[in-house]
Amino acid sequence: MKLPINWLKEYVKVDNPQELIEKMTSIGHMQDGSPKNVNGDIVYDLEIRQNRPDCLSIIGLAREAAAILNKKLKNPLNEFSEINIHDKKIDVTIDDPSLCYRFKTFVIEGIKIQPSPDWLVNKLIAYGIKPINNIIDITNYVMVEVGEPLHAFDIRDITENKIIIRRAKKGESIIVIGGKKVALTEDDLLVTDPQKPLGLAGIIGGDKTGVKNDTTTIVLEGATYNQATIRRSSIRHSLRTEASTRHEKFLHPHLAEMGLRRAVQLIEKLAGGKVTGQTDCYPTPEKDISIAVSLENINKTGGINIDVKKSVNILKSLEIDTEDESNGTISTKVPYFRTDLIQEADIVEEVLRLFGYDNIPERLPSLPPPKYIQSKTYDLEEEIRDILVACGFDEEITEPLTNEENPALNPVKLENSLSSEKIMLRTTLKESLLKAFGEQQKHRKNVIEVFEVGKIYFMESEEYKEQRIVGGISSYKDNSYTHLKGVIELLFAKLGYEYNENVITIEPINNNSFFFQINIDQLLSGKKVTTQKVLTSPPQLNLQDISIVVEKAVPVGNIVGELKDISPLVYSVSLGEEPQMINENEKSVFLHIAFSSPDKTLTNEDVEPIRESIIQLLKDKHHARLR
Amino acid sequence: MDDPGKLLDNLRDKLNNVKSSTDIENLRIEFLGRNGLVNQLLQKIKDVAPDQKKEYGQKVNTLKSQIEELLQDEEKEFKQTTTLNIDITLPGIKPKVGNLHPTTIVIRKINQFFRYLGYSVYEGPEIETNEFNFEKLNLPKDHPARELADTLYIQEPEYLLRTHTSSVETRAMTQEKLPLRIVVPGKVYRNETSNPTNNSMFYQYEGLIVDKNISMADLKGTLIAFVKFLYGQETKTRFRCKYYPQVEPGAGLDVECKFCQGKGCSVCKYRGFIEVLGSGMVHPNVLKNCGIDPKVWSGFAFGMGLDRLVMLQYGINDIRKLYSGELVYKI
Structure with missing residues (x-):
């Protein structure tokens, strides 16, 4: 809301405008931008919050200023006498009283259209409204001074002297001031006569129905509408006017009365007219509170x-x-x-x-902190981030809105997205991580590892589901797969959960890049294990190497796992080197086995029986032969 | 007495063969140790004629300092030669570690402050219901914030993407036992055409306390302590009245613009201050909607957008870049 200081001074004494504006900011009307100088007047801009339409008026702001400066308010609205005219001249019908709470008109005859006096013109220019003629200027002046938008029709344009406030009909349209043709919907509210629309209620008047240079009798109207209806119409048709800015907020119906009386007072003074008719359609008067x-x-x-x-x-x-x-x-x-x-x-x-x-003093709440209710998943996600970052992965956060379908899951779609690229929620992290991966490639990095901790969203048995996941892409020198698997194994071990293939997806992206995704919700319900041992002295190890040849298809990871479980004395099983193909069908596997016992230092004789059973297992189950 | 010169020659010979700093240390023990050669000489003083004792003592002491000097010189030289084998101006080889997203870093920093004051991080769904996102928050049906233009609906009007993290506050107030102190960092969504300052997804950080006898003074103290933690103890603040439907009374906290020291510039839109936090006392209607008796309990809530903070800190000028996978970290 623009606030010209000279206009404000009509109602309250202001010695130091900048000091006043700082106080106004403090009580809820924040200064927005720097003050402008318009023809010698200082004009401030204040941000008026949604619930204070009374401050979309100079009198409203003067009232706040008077209160904060401890000064008297000179309010012109307190000076009216009754208008005792009982002749209606205009019939008003409100079709739906839930959309229009009050519609009041005055008919004023004997008007002479002419330019407004300088004092009025200067005020409008300072506020930012272009002066046109005395009647239009007065309605604008009163809107800014009192906060009630008014409209003046030429009575010759109102067929049968009847005004009906109704919803627009399907296919109906109106040409508004300025010449724009607006195609209406049934949710728009119109001020009409029996033949045609006169104006888009609360927003803008019709192009041909306003005051003209030869107008002598006007119908001046002030009304109160359903704020949501006005707001939606104004958004729907991109018609944001000074009137709609006010009507889309909660204006009291009595303000319509006040605005009209003020306008009548000024019109009689500046345009020479006389009130000859008064109609008031106010079905349910507001109660005092x-x-x-x-x-x-x-x-x-x-x-x-x-x-x-x-x-x-x-x-x-x-x-x-x-x-x-x-x-x-x-x-x-x-x-x-x-x-x-x-x-x-x-x-x-x-x-x-x-x-x-x-x-107001500053202090901290002195009560003891309440029960700790921090989300466990939040802590787990934070741990995952730390571990992956330590492993060299860069974190990404990507927007979950997408248009990428994923046949495996039923997506959650949006009804009203503005963008065709954002029509649903993601069902995988893969698409956005691929994009991140591509961006990293542009930076010519040879090792690229990215991850995201986030959610995927899908429909399941008619319900909307959100699932926490961590996903990533790894491209690591020439052994991305074993490297990535090692990272995931380390992640599970560090988090203290048993490695569980069922919650992990690993997919190749290309020769040497892999995408992975881990379901965090399922991970959390997995088995807790202590895989991170703390040693207080170096273990006494008995080391045994076994070199075998197996068929190409034998999964070496399974062998390693089986050997680990064969005896409690097995301390570790690792591969001495990557398995090598020795001919078309067979590969060599070099197993490196360490034995240890908490009770004694193990000798070769001690471990011989286990070694035997290992060899037996390799031969029986995997058809291995010793090298 | 043995010839001190001999002892020195002996040392010089041995120094020629030194290969490591341990060798030097061993020579020091051999010559200057408790049972070293010099001390052995000194012990022989008891066999020296009384009138020569003084002269003998001085000789040994001179010898001792000569040996010390020799050893020190050698040590210095040794260090220099070994260091000189390496070009110490070569850049270090940094181990490869990853990097957290800037938003995560800022969230962690803010969490740090509020967890110190006893707040727990609390979470809620992003696909929300009309009830928790709007109704319970005192956002009546015709409130402008509920217009179709701002909210991304999944199934209007019942299911939507949460438009603010306040929905998690109504969930906590409905589900948890009182008293309550929570903070909520998280993604929120608006139906906006994306541009450098607005994105359809962005991050908010909200906090809530519900307890007995919580007042605006507690709110003001908490928020000012927080912005001083975040921006430095010297930060100038402005605590002013501001309307939000879910609080009453409402308040905003601004910090003085660092770019113009409060004089007004394009960064602060000529306000001299930058809005940081929206806040207020939880509206009695909101408490009631969540089954809390406003006569017994009171509380305050505060919230802020995180993205502008992140962008200022890392010199990013387009919010879309933050969440499009285009960030590449360089240390």
Whole structure:
């Protein structure tokens, strides 16, 4: 909201604008950007939050300024007398009262269209609205001053003098001010006469139905609409106007009355007209709101110590009337323009923000920390990251939105994505890691190892599932596969889980690159083992080498595993060298076996029986022959 | 007395054959050790005539310092020659270790602070329900934050991608026993056209405390201590009123812009301050929606976007690069 300081000064005395703006920032209206100089006036821009449409007006901001500066507010809205006109002149019908809460019109005759006086023109220019003629300028002026958007029609354009507020019909369209043709939907709200649309309600008027140079009688309207309807229409048609910015928020129906009266006052003064008709369609008048607030609650919430008198003064400075301050409870009457004040906590905030957030003390909660409820999966994921980073892997985080289908899983699809590349959630980490892998290749690295800890998402028996996984791609010199397997074995050992092939997927990417994925949720339910031993002295080992020849297809990893389990005295089994093909069908395997006992140093005689059974097993099960 | 010159010659001979610093150390023991040759000479003082004892003592002491000097020189020379065999200006060979993603590093740093204050890291689903993402958070049906334009729906209106990590707070308040202190780092989603400052997925970090007698003073103290931890003790802060539907009263915490020292520049959009945290006292409606009695319990919540923090720290100027697999780390 633009705030020209000279305009503000009409209602409240301001000595130091910059100081005021800093205070306004502190009470919730943050300065946005640097002040601009427009024809000698200083114009600030304030960010007004969603719940404060009353501050989308100069009077609203003046009220806040008066309260924070402890000054008197000169409010022109307090000076009206009743308009005693009973002739309607216009019939108003609201089709659906849940979309339009109030629609009020004044018919003003005998108007002379002419340019506005300088004082008005200068104010509009300072705010940023182009002056056009006295009637349009007054409606704009009142919108900015009071916060209620108004619209003036030429009465000649309203067929049968009837106005109907209704939803647009299918296929209906309207040409709005500026000449843009808008194709409407049934969710749009229109101000119409029996024949045609007159304007898109709360957003913009029709192109041909407004004030013209020869207009002498106008229908001035002020209305209150369903905010969501206006907001959606405005978004749907990319029509963001000063009017829609206000109507899409909670404006009180009484503000329509106030805005109209102010406009009538100015029109009579500047355009010479006379009110001859008044129609008010206001099916369910808003009720007054009273809220009781306890002083104890104010002090407990703020962590401060304020007394009743000061609290009451703050509330009164904001035009919130108070009464019955006994028993530490203040009864308040919420003024109509404060549509954000609904319950006690809202009143508490009013007192605290004017008391000053700067005056709230700083402390740390003094209570003991509660029960430790840190997620176990979170800790496990952190451990996985640390281990993989120590193994040389770089971490990636990639966006889970994708368009890559994966036949194995039923994807979770989005209904309303703006981008055709982001229509569903990923069912694998492979696609995004491949992209990361490709990026690394561009940097001409010879060893590339990347990983991501994240989730995949899929549908399973009509339910949405999220599964934690860690995935990665490894391209490591010329032995990527055994290297990657070693990393995964190390990862399981370090995490303290038994190596479990069922939770691991390894797939080749090309000759020397492999993708892997581990299901963390399944890993967590796996068997815990202590694979990381802590030795306090070097083990006494008896070392035995066995060199065998087996058929090409024999899985050497299985042999190693079987030998490890053959006796508790087997300390370790490793390969002396990579298995070598010795002819077309056979390979040599050089087994390196260490024996150890906690009780004694093992001699060759001690281990001979085990060696025998090993050889027996190799011969019987794997048809090995000794070399 | 033996000829001290002989002893020195003997030492010089042996020094010529020294091959390692251990050899030098052995010579030191042989000559200067407790039972070394010099001490043996000194012990012989008892056999020297009384009038010559003084002169004898001086001679041995001179010999001792000569030997020390010889040994020291040799040691120095030895070190130089052995070092000179290596070009010590060659760059070191760095072991290959991996790198964490910058967002992970920043999350860990922030976790560190809040875990010190007794908060646990808490998690929740990314595919959320209308109930936990909106309804319980005091975001009424017609609230602008719920417009189709901002939320990515899986099945409107019931299932969606969480639009903020606050959904995890309503889950924690509904599921866990009180009192409660949690922080929630995580991915959130908005239906936005991606550009250098906005992406449809980004990271938020939120925190929540629910206990007895929690006040705005606790909130202010916690947040200011946090930003000083993050940005340095000298950081100037601004604690101001700000509206969010899920809190009442609401507050924002800003830090003075480092680029202009609060004078206003393009980085801070001429505000002089940069918004860091949104926060406030948990709205009584939110407490009630989660089955908590606001007369007994109170709490505060705070939240921040992480990506801008990460981008500033690592000099990344496009948020899309952070999460597209395009980061390559160089140390």
